[in-house]
Amino acid sequence: MSCNCQCSTEKENDPRFQELDEIIEKYKNQAGSLIPVLHKAQGVFGHLPEEVQSYIAKGLKLPLSEVYGVVSFYSLFTTVPRGKYVFNVCLGTACYVQGSRKIMDNLKKELGLGIGETTADGLFTLEGCRCVGACGLAPVLTVNEKVHGRLKEDDVPRLISLYKLKEEQGSK
Amino acid sequence: MISLDELKALRDKSKAEISIREKGHLAGSNLDFYRSHVLVCAGTGCTSSESLEVRNGLKEELTRLNIDKEVKVVETGCFGFCSLGPILVVYPEGTFYCLVTPEDVKEIAEEHLLKGNIVTRLLYSEPGTDKKVSDFESIDFFSHQKRVALRNCGGINPEKVEEYIAHDGYFALAKVLKEMTQEQLIEELKKSGLRGRGGGGFPAGLKWQFAHKTPGDIKYVVCNADEGDPGAFMDRSVLEGDPHSIIEAMAIAGYAIGSEQGYIYIRAEYPIAVHRLEVAIGQAREFGLLGQNIFGTGFNFDLDIRLGAGAFVCGEETALLTSIEGHRGEPRPRPPFPAVEGLWRKPTLLNNVETYANVPAIILKGADWFASIGTEKSKGTKVFALAGKINNIGLIEVPMGTPLRTIIYDIGGGIPNGKKFKAAQTGGPSGGCIPAHLIDTEIDYDNLIALGSMMGSGGLIVMDETDCMVDIAKFFLEFTQEESCGKCSPCRIGTKRMLEILEKITKGKGTPDDITQLETLARTVKNSSLCGLGQTAPNPVLSTLKYFRDEYEAHINEKRCPAGVCQELLNFSIIAEKCKGCSVCAKVCPVGAISGVVKEPYVIDSEKCIKCGACMEKCKFGAIVKE
Ligand SMILES: Cc1cc2nc3c(=O)[nH]c(=O)nc-3n(C[C@H](O)[C@H](O)[C@H](O)COP(=O)(O)O)c2cc1C
Numbered sequence: 001m002s003c004n005c006q007c008s009t010e011k012e013n014d015p016r017f018q019e020l021d022e023i024i025e026k027y028k029n030q031a032g033s034l035i036p037v038l039h040k041a042q043g044v045f046g047h048l049p050e051e052v053q054s055y056i057a058k059g060l061k062l063p064l065s066e067v068y069g070v071v072s073f074y075s076l077f078t079t080v081p082r083g084k085y086v087f088n089v090c091l092g093t094a095c096y097v098q099g100s101r102k103i104m105d106n107l108k109k110e111l112g113l114g115i116g117e118t119t120a121d122g123l124f125t126l127e128g129c130r131c132v133g134a135c136g137l138a139p140v141l142t143v144n145e146k147v148h149g150r151l152k153e154d155d156v157p158r159l160i161s162l163y164k165l166k167e168e169q170g171s172k
Numbered sequence: 173m174i175s176l177d178e179l180k181a182l183r184d185k186s187k188a189e190i191s192i193r194e195k196g197h198l199a200g201s202n203l204d205f206y207r208s209h210v211l212v213c214a215g216t217g218c219t220s221s222e223s224l225e226v227r228n229g230l231k232e233e234l235t236r237l238n239i240d241k242e243v244k245v246v247e248t249g250c251f252g253f254c255s256l257g258p259i260l261v262v263y264p265e266g267t268f269y270c271l272v273t274p275e276d277v278k279e280i281a282e283e284h285l286l287k288g289n290i291v292t293r294l295l296y297s298e299p300g301t302d303k304k305v306s307d308f309e310s311i312d313f314f315s316h317q318k319r320v321a322l323r324n325c326g327g328i329n330p331e332k333v334e335e336y337i338a339h340d341g342y343f344a345l346a347k348v349l350k351e352m353t354q355e356q357l358i359e360e361l362k363k364s365g366l367r368g369r370g371g372g373g374f375p376a377g378l379k380w381q382f383a384h385k386t387p388g389d390i391k392y393v394v395c396n397a398d399e400g401d402p403g404a405f406m407d408r409s410v411l412e413g414d415p416h417s418i419i420e421a422m423a424i425a426g427y428a429i430g431s432e433q434g435y436i437y438i439r440a441e442y443p444i445a446v447h448r449l450e451v452a453i454g455q456a457r458e459f460g461l462l463g464q465n466i467f468g469t470g471f472n473f474d475l476d477i478r479l480g481a482g483a484f485v486c487g488e489e490t491a492l493l494t495s496i497e498g499h500r501g502e503p504r505p506r507p508p509f510p511a512v513e514g515l516w517r518k519p520t521l522l523n524n525v526e527t528y529a530n531v532p533a534i535i536l537k538g539a540d541w542f543a544s545i546g547t548e549k550s551k552g553t554k555v556f557a558l559a560g561k562i563n564n565i566g567l568i569e570v571p572m573g574t575p576l577r578t579i580i581y582d583i584g585g586g587i588p589n590g591k592k593f594k595a596a597q598t599g600g601p602s603g604g605c606i607p608a609h610l611i612d613t614e615i616d617y618d619n620l621i622a623l624g625s626m627m628g629s630g631g632l633i634v635m636d637e638t639d640c641m642v643d644i645a646k647f648f649l650e651f652t653q654e655e656s657c658g659k660c661s662p663c664r665i666g667t668k669r670m671l672e673i674l675e676k677i678t679k680g681k682g683t684p685d686d687i688t689q690l691e692t693l694a695r696t697v698k699n700s701s702l703c704g705l706g707q708t709a710p711n712p713v714l715s716t717l718k719y720f721r722d723e724y725e726a727h728i729n730e731k732r733c734p735a736g737v738c739q740e741l742l743n744f745s746i747i748a749e750k751c752k753g754c755s756v757c758a759k760v761c762p763v764g765a766i767s768g769v770v771k772e773p774y775v776i777d778s779e780k781c782i783k784c785g786a787c788m789e790k791c792k793f794g795a796i797v798k799e
Pocket residue numbers: 367368369370371372373374396397398399400401484485486487488489490522523524525527528629703704705
C-alpha cells in the first residue's frame with residue numbers, strides 16, 4: 001500500500017520517525033509489544049496522532065483499529081498535543097479529602113482551562129490524575145515530572161507564575 | 173552464577189559494613205568502616221519534598237568538613253512517615269530528623285556529624301506535645317508497628333543488592349531450591365495462613381497449589397503492582413524500598429509452580445519504583461540470582477517489567493493479563509481462573525506485591541512464626557496507607573487484628589485541629605467505612621466484611637466531622653463510573669444512574685424515594701456485573717447509607733449538608749452582632765448579593781447568593797457563617 005502525499009519522504013527525514021523505527025524494531029518480535037511501543041512513541045512525539053498510530057500499526061503488523069482501540073482505552077495515552085507544562089492535579093482519595101478539588105477549581109479559574117485543555121500559547125495543559133503515590137504530602141499536583149506537595153489554595157497563582165517566570169528566563 | 177557459599181561470604185561482609193545501623197551497636201566498635209551512616213529517604217514522598225537536594229547538600233558539607241571518608245550517606249526507600257519528609261536517620265545513634273530542608277544540612281553536618289551534638293530543633297515531637305524524641309524506635313508512630321513486608325524499607329539502599337543480601341536476602345530462594353520440594357514449599361505457605369494482600373484475601377498457598385497442579389510446560393508468575401486504589405501507596409513503597417524481596421519471592425513462586433518466566437505489571441505513574449525494579453533486576457541477573465541454573469540447581473527463572481497505562485480496571489487479574497498481552501484491558505469471565513488459563517492461555521500464578529513481600533520471611537522464619545502473628549483467620553501483618561484527617565500520615569504495618577483505635581490514636585496521633593473522628597474508609601472504591609462508634613473493631617479480613625467494608629489493598633482514609641459522607645460516596649462512585657471499562661451494562665449504566673442520583677442529592681434536588689432507588693440499583697450492579705469493579709462499586713454508597721443515613725436524609729429532606737461541604741446546600745449569612753460594617757464582603761461578592769450601609773451590619777440576599785464562599789474568606793471579623 002502506498003500513499004501519494006509527501007508524508008513518507010517527510011517521515012524519512014524526521015528523526016522522530018527514525019527513532020520510532022528503532023523502537024518498533026526492538027519490540028516487534030516480543031509478544032504483547034503494542035503497549036510498550038506506544039509508551040515509547042508517546043515519549044518521542046509527546047502524543048499519539050493518527051499518523052503515528054498507523055505507522056506503528058504497519059510496523060507491528062496490526063490492524064489500525066486494534067492500535068486505536070488500545071490508545072483510546074488507556075488514559076495515559078493522548079492523541080492531542082499537550083502543553084509544555086502539564087499541571088496534573090491529584091484527585092485521589094487522600095488528596096481529595098485534603099481539598100484537592102479547590103486546588104483544581106483555582107487552577108481552572110487561573111488558567112481559564114477545563115480538564116484536558118491546553119492554553120492557546122501551548123504553555124499549560126490542565127489534567128487530573130488518581131494518586132501519584134505521594135499521598136503523605138496531600139494535596140499534591142505534578143508539573144511534568146516535578147511533584148508539588150502540601151499545597152494550600154493560594155499556592156496556585158504562585159505556582160503558575162513560577163512556571164511563567166521559568167519560561168521567560170528560558171527564552172532569553 | 174553465585175554459589176551458596178559465595179552468597180554467605182557476601183552476606184557476612186555486607187552485614188559487617190551495615191551493622192552500624194543495628195540497635196545496640198557500639199560507636200566506633202568497628203574501625204574498618206564508616207563511623208556513621210546517614211540514611212536519607214529517597215522515596216516518592218521525600219523526593220517530592222526535596223530530599224535529593226538535601227542529600228546533595230549533605231555530601232558537599234561532608235567533603236567540605238573533610239569527614240566524607242568517615243560518614244557515609246545512604247539513600248533508602250520510604251520510612252513510612254512521608255508527611256514529615258525529607259527524613260534523615262543518623263546511625264549509630266538512630267537519630268530521627270524530619271522536615272529537613274537543604275538549609276538545615278550545614279548545621280546537621282557541623283553539629284551532629286562533626287561534633288556529635290544532636291540538632292534538637294529538627295527532631296520529631298509527638299502531636300500535641302513539644303517533647304522532642306530523638307531515638308527513632310521510640311516514636312509512637314514506629315513503636316506500635318510490626319514490620320514484616322516492610323522489613324527492609326527505609327533500612328537499606330534498594331539499589332545495592334549487597335544490602336539486601338546482608339539482611340539474608342536470597343537465602344530463602346537458596347533454601348527452597350536446595351532443601352525443599354515443590355510440595356513442601358507449598359505446604360509451608362499453606363500452613364503459614366498467608367492470604368492475598370491485593371484485595372480478595374484468597375489463601376496464597378492454595379493459589380500456588382492450583383497453579384502447581386495444572387499441567388503445562390510453560391507457566392507464568394505475575395506480580396500485580398498496579399496499585400489502583402487512589403490514596404494507597406503500600407506497593408509503591410515496597411518496590412521502591414525493597415525491590416529484591418519481590419524478585420526473590422517471584423523466583424520462589426516460579427520454582428513452586430514450575431515456571432521460568434515472570435512479569436511485574438506496574439503502573440506507569442510510579443517512575444521511581446520502576447527504576448528501582450529495573451536496577452534490581454539487572455543486579456540479580458548479574459549475580460546469577462535470576463537467569464539460568466540458579467545456585468547451580470538447574471532452576472531457571474527470569475523477570476520482565478510491563479507498564480500499565482492508567483486504567484484502574486487493569487488491577488483486576490484477568491484485565492491485567494489481557495493488558496500484558498497488549499490489548500485493551502477488559503476483564504473476562506472467571507472461571508477459567510488464571511491458575512488454569514492465564515497469560516497467553518497458560519497456567520499463571522498472580523499475586524499482589526505485598527503478598528510476595530511476605531514470602532521470603534515466611535520461608536526463613538517458618539510458617540509457625542508467621543501464623544503466630546495476627547488473628548485466627550487472618551495471619552501475619554498488614555500494611556496500611558494512613559491518610560486523610562490524621563496527624564501522622566504515612567505507611568504503617570501492624571499485626572492483623574489491631575484495633576482501629578490503636579491505628580488512629582496511638583500510631584496516627586489522632587485527628588488534627590481538635591476535630592472529631594467521624595469514620596475511616598478502607599478498601600478504597602470497593603470498600604466502605606467504619607464509623608466512629610465502631611472504632612474498637614479489630615481490623616482483619618472477616619471483621620471488615622462483617623461491617624460491610626473490606627480490607628482491600630490497605631488504603632485507610634480518615635475522615636473528620638468536616639467531611640460529608642454523601643460527598644465521599646459520590647467521590648468514589650465518580651471514580652468507579654469513570655473507570656468502568658464499559659464491557660457490561662449493569663456496571664456501565666448502573667454506576668452512571670447511581671452517580672446521577674447522588675449528584676441530585678448533593679445539589680439539594682433529592683427526593684425521598686432516591687434512597688430506595690439507590691439501594692435497588694446497588695443490588696443490581698453488585699449482582700450482575702461481570703468483574704469485581706462493578707460488583708464492588710456500590711459498596712461505598714451502601715456502607716454510608718448503612719451508617720450515615722441521617723446525612724442522606726438531611727440532604728434530601730432538609731436540603732442541608734450537616735458537614736458544610738455540599739456547596740449548593742450551604743447558606744451564607746452575616747451575624748449582625750459581629751459585623752462591623754466594613755463593606756469588604758460586598759466588594760468581593762461576584763454577584764452583588766451583599767448590601768448594606770457602611771458601619772452598619774450588612775446582609776446577604778440568599779436568593780442571589782451563588783455560595784462561592786468569597787465573602788467568608790475575606791471577612792476579618794468572622795461575621796459570616798455558613799451552615
Ligand atoms: C477493579 C479491581 C481492581 C483491582 N486492583 C488491584 C490492584 O491494584 N492491586 C492488586 O494487587 N490487586 C487488585 N485487584 C485484585 C486482583 O484482581 C487480584 O485478586 C489480586 O491481585 C490477587 O493477588 P493476591 O491474591 O495476592 O491478593 C483488583 C481487583 C479488581 C476487581
